[in-house]
Amino acid sequence: MAWFLDGKKDRAHRLGPMQTLPGPMRKFTPTETVDYCIVGVGSAGGVLLQRLARAGFNVVGLEAGPFWDTERDWVSDEKGSHELYWNDLRITGGTHPLALGSNNSGKGVGGGSVHWAAFTPRLHPSDFRIYSEDGVGADWPMYYQDLKPYYELLEREIPVAGPAWFPWGDPHGHPYGPHPLGGVGDVLVKGCTKLGIRTVAGGPVGILSASHGDRPHCIYRGFCLQGCKVGAKASTLITHVPDAITHGAEIRSLSMATRISLRKDGRVDGVLYIDRDGKECFQRARAVIVAGYAIETPRLLLNSACPGFERGLANSSGTVGKYLMAQAGNVVAGRFDGLIRLYKAPPAHALSEEFYETDKSRDFARGFAIQTVGPLPIAFAKQMVAAMGAWGWGLRRVMMDYNHWATLGVLGEILPWKDNSVELAEEKDQYGLRVAKVTFNLHDNDKKLIEFAKNKVMDVMRAAGAEQVVQESRFAHLVGAARMGSNPATSVVDKFGRAHDIPNLFVCDGSILPTQGSANPGLTIQALAARTADYLIKHGEEIFTTSNRDQSEPGIRYDLSPPYTWFKGNPHIG
Amino acid sequence: MSRKQSFPVDPATGKPIRGLEQPGYYPGYSTLGQRKRWDETTRGVVVKRAYSTGEVRFFSAEEAALLEAVVERLVPQDDREEERTIPILPVIDERLFKNELNGFRYEDMPPDSEAYHLGLKAIEEMSQKRFKMQFTALPILSQELLLKSPHDGKPDPDNPAWKRMPVHRFWALMMDDCVTAYYSHPWAWDEIGFGGPAYPRAYMRLENGLPEPWEKDESRYEWKAPSDSVSEIDMKNAPPEHSSLHGHGGTH
Numbered sequence: 001m002a003w004f005l006d007g008k009k010d011r012a013h014r015l016g017p018m019q020t021l022p023g024p025m026r027k028f029t030p031t032e033t034v035d036y037c038i039v040g041v042g043s044a045g046g047v048l049l050q051r052l053a054r055a056g057f058n059v060v061g062l063e064a065g066p067f068w069d070t071e072r073d074w075v076s077d078e079k080g081s082h083e084l085y086w087n088d089l090r091i092t093g094g095t096h097p098l099a100l101g102s103n104n105s106g107k108g109v110g111g112g113s114v115h116w117a118a119f120t121p122r123l124h125p126s127d128f129r130i131y132s133e134d135g136v137g138a139d140w141p142m143y144y145q146d147l148k149p150y151y152e153l154l155e156r157e158i159p160v161a162g163p164a165w166f167p168w169g170d171p172h173g174h175p176y177g178p179h180p181l182g183g184v185g186d187v188l189v190k191g192c193t194k195l196g197i198r199t200v201a202g203g204p205v206g207i208l209s210a211s212h213g214d215r216p217h218c219i220y221r222g223f224c225l226q227g228c229k230v231g232a233k234a235s236t237l238i239t240h241v242p243d244a245i246t247h248g249a250e251i252r253s254l255s256m257a258t259r260i261s262l263r264k265d266g267r268v269d270g271v272l273y274i275d276r277d278g279k280e281c282f283q284r285a286r287a288v289i290v291a292g293y294a295i296e297t298p299r300l301l302l303n304s305a306c307p308g309f310e311r312g313l314a315n316s317s318g319t320v321g322k323y324l325m326a327q328a329g330n331v332v333a334g335r336f337d338g339l340i341r342l343y344k345a346p347p348a349h350a351l352s353e354e355f356y357e358t359d360k361s362r363d364f365a366r367g368f369a370i371q372t373v374g375p376l377p378i379a380f381a382k383q384m385v386a387a388m389g390a391w392g393w394g395l396r397r398v399m400m401d402y403n404h405w406a407t408l409g410v411l412g413e414i415l416p417w418k419d420n421s422v423e424l425a426e427e428k429d430q431y432g433l434r435v436a437k438v439t440f441n442l443h444d445n446d447k448k449l450i451e452f453a454k455n456k457v458m459d460v461m462r463a464a465g466a467e468q469v470v471q472e473s474r475f476a477h478l479v480g481a482a483r484m485g486s487n488p489a490t491s492v493v494d495k496f497g498r499a500h501d502i503p504n505l506f507v508c509d510g511s512i513l514p515t516q517g518s519a520n521p522g523l524t525i526q527a528l529a530a531r532t533a534d535y536l537i538k539h540g541e542e543i544f545t546t547s548n549r550d551q552s553e554p555g556i557r558y559d560l561s562p563p564y565t566w567f568k569g570n571p572h573i574g
Numbered sequence: 575m576s577r578k579q580s581f582p583v584d585p586a587t588g589k590p591i592r593g594l595e596q597p598g599y600y601p602g603y604s605t606l607g608q609r610k611r612w613d614e615t616t617r618g619v620v621v622k623r624a625y626s627t628g629e630v631r632f633f634s635a636e637e638a639a640l641l642e643a644v645v646e647r648l649v650p651q652d653d654r655e656e657e658r659t660i661p662i663l664p665v666i667d668e669r670l671f672k673n674e675l676n677g678f679r680y681e682d683m684p685p686d687s688e689a690y691h692l693g694l695k696a697i698e699e700m701s702q703k704r705f706k707m708q709f710t711a712l713p714i715l716s717q718e719l720l721l722k723s724p725h726d727g728k729p730d731p732d733n734p735a736w737k738r739m740p741v742h743r744f745w746a747l748m749m750d751d752c753v754t755a756y757y758s759h760p761w762a763w764d765e766i767g768f769g770g771p772a773y774p775r776a777y778m779r780l781e782n783g784l785p786e787p788w789e790k791d792e793s794r795y796e797w798k799a800p801s802d803s804v805s806e807i808d809m810k811n812a813p814p815e816h817s818s819l820h821g822h823g824g825t826h
Contacts, residue, residue, distance in 0.1 A: 075619050076616045077619055090678045098678075100678035101677020221769075221776060222772070381753035387815070388807050390807055393650055
């Protein structure tokens with residue numbers, strides 16, 4: 001039976017053309033103390049809610065944005081998709097200021113997974129040890145092997161389409177078959193092959209190449225970043241949230257968390273928020289999980305400063321808001337004599353990780369990936385403005401050749417630096433909360449890496465036969481700013497996302513990543529969320545009542561996955 | 575005042591290219607003609623955009639006239655039929671009137687609304703100082719020469735506004751708004767051969783740039799920019815590339 005949000009009885013709340021929101025959704029009474037209050041229902045929050053609800057906990061998710069009805073709210077249109085992003089004011093600065101908003105910040109149930117391109121590579125084993133191996137960045141307080149079973153499980157839950165054999169990092173296959181190639185993927189494969197660079201095509205990407213329960217497969221319309229109306233591209237809105245609601249989770253949309261409340265005994269007891277009517281409310285909880293991503297998470301902790309935590313909640317280390325990372329995301333565009341029509345097929349559909357690892361023959365540590373990108377007309381026009389200084393008749397002319405261009409993206413590892421940060425600006429937002437001030441500076445290793453990567457991808461484009469090659473410098477993704485570590489003096493949370501300072505406060509989202517590799521972060525964020533959920537479930541009441549800090553792996557639970565996960569496998573044919 | 579125009583030229587005949595219902599290399603292609611195949615919400619949004627005229631509520635009458643003249647050089651449409659001109663100024667005005675933000679502001683920039691007031695005032699002052707005339711009264715070549723200086727990052731003459739905000743960021747802000755207005759319009763999609771909305775109908779032919787049954791093959795024509803224009807792409811003298819000048823949405 002479909003449930004009708006907002007009391008509207010005329011039609012069901014749609015999550016894609018076939019799926020409807022199950023219901024009715026549970027509603028906790030205002031005075032009820034829940035087990036977990038989760039701030040932010042995005043990539044991590046959606047998975048956490050689903051797992052914890054299935055395990056029988058009383059759980060509420062607060063989401064600042066709307067609860068999307070994909071048929072009513074989403075459009076196959078670039079400009080019309082503006083509301084998917086976190087558009088509220090933030091200040092951005094530093095030597096290389098990050099573009100925010102539509103570039104990397106979602107708002108609404110599903111969070112960034114609504115507008116991600118859905119590339120789902122794993123981190124490499126080396127990513128967890130870059131300080132030990134290269135003397136740069138930081139080691140993770142865990143190993144690849146700890147996360148591997150969660151990567152495999154989430155690849156089945158999403159499920160990921162891609163080649164049966166992915167040769168880099170820890171080689172692996174993907175549950176669903178690869179997608180057919182579009183024009184841009186052809187260019188990537190052709191150019192790389194000419195230069196002897198290995199490629200994979202048709203994934204790995206969180207987009208269905210065959211139908212999956214009540215989700216149809218991809219129709220190749222190219223509007224992945226505008227919210228997938230087809231329901232083929234995975235977002236937690238359609239993969240995990242429906243199951244969370246079936247199992248008794250409550251999601252309060254249009255509810256902006258303003259402050260986490262700390263008791264005198266040093267434990268948190270709930271979250272203050274402004275509800276959809278502008279009323280200040282308090283949700284009591286036995287534990288709180290912050291899952292607001294790399295800007296809103298540190299902002300909430302900093303805005304929750306209180307006696308005992310004057311510099312920000314859980315910030316005795318002073319590292320809340322520090323070590324923010326974005327990846328180098330230079331776009332290389334090449335004009336071809338023949339037509340490409342880059343708007344067809346998912347933007348994310350072919351890549352190479354040949355240059356991912358540190359190569360001692362280069363003058364920088366770590367590396368980058370080469371990936372397809374598929375800017376639609378507005379995004380492409382902006383790239384031409386930036387890359388070529390296009391305006392006037394020159395702009396009209398280059399845009400008339402839109403279908404002759406292919407675009408490839410660098411995805412390069414930028415190291416964690418303490419001066420790349422999220423702080424509070426003096427200005428306030430519509431809720432009276434101080435807005436985030438984001439500072440981003442490139443350092444020597446980053447600059448060398450970007451220069452090398454950019455030139456390599458331009459070589460690939462030329463090798464593919466492009467007659468004109470231009471590039472635009474930019475950044476993609478956001479992680480860090482509340483990093484995990486084993487040392488409470490230099491990190492915010494432990495390896496399960498538990499605040500070093502406060503035993504019943506957790507952070508679980510991209511902000512806990514100590515380093516980022518050259519992999520798109522979405523899959524890693526969801527895998528970490530599933531692992532944290534297993535940890536919380538295993539320790540049950542202890543989390544709420546003790547300060548015990550067991551650092552052993554919880555053991556993976558295979559019985560908490562959403563429907564349709566069973567009977568899928570992770571092929572391994574290499 | 576009457577709209578200033580100068581037309582691109584057919585190099586073979588030397589004749590001006592003007593009054594086109596649909597510029598670009600895909601004659602007869604119409605995305606709006608496919609609207610019945612789009613989902614209801616998308617159809618509503620795109621059709622409304624296509625036929626909305628919009629009013630000016632944020633800018634003063636003087637500012638609006640000036641910005642209109644500037645926008646006609648940033649995204650010239652002189653080859654288009656008058657009634658097939660894509661509205662740009664009303665789209666910028668609406669965003670600023672509603673204070674629709676894009677999620678961030680550079681620390682060295684004022685709010686967008688203030689940036690436009692400042693920037694337009696500066697352009698008018700530059701015009702007065704350099705040509706002793708209002709910008710709107712300048713011949714097209716002078717307008718373009720004046721605008722090319724902030725485009726190149728070398729405002730000529732300099733103006734106090736560029737101490738309060740970096741000129742390249744103001745340029746990027748205007749271009750961002752202009753290309754968003756122009757290339758969100760279905761007539762512009764027809765011009766560049768973009769497929770437009772494709773849900774619930776799918777694309778079938780992903781490789782080799784082949785058209786769908788309802789799309790058209792490319793049919794190119796040669797054209798030269800008007801002789802009094804300096805806005806053709808000039809890679810050799812392109813302004814320095816400043817990273818992160820725009821929203822970067824829609825890539826990865």
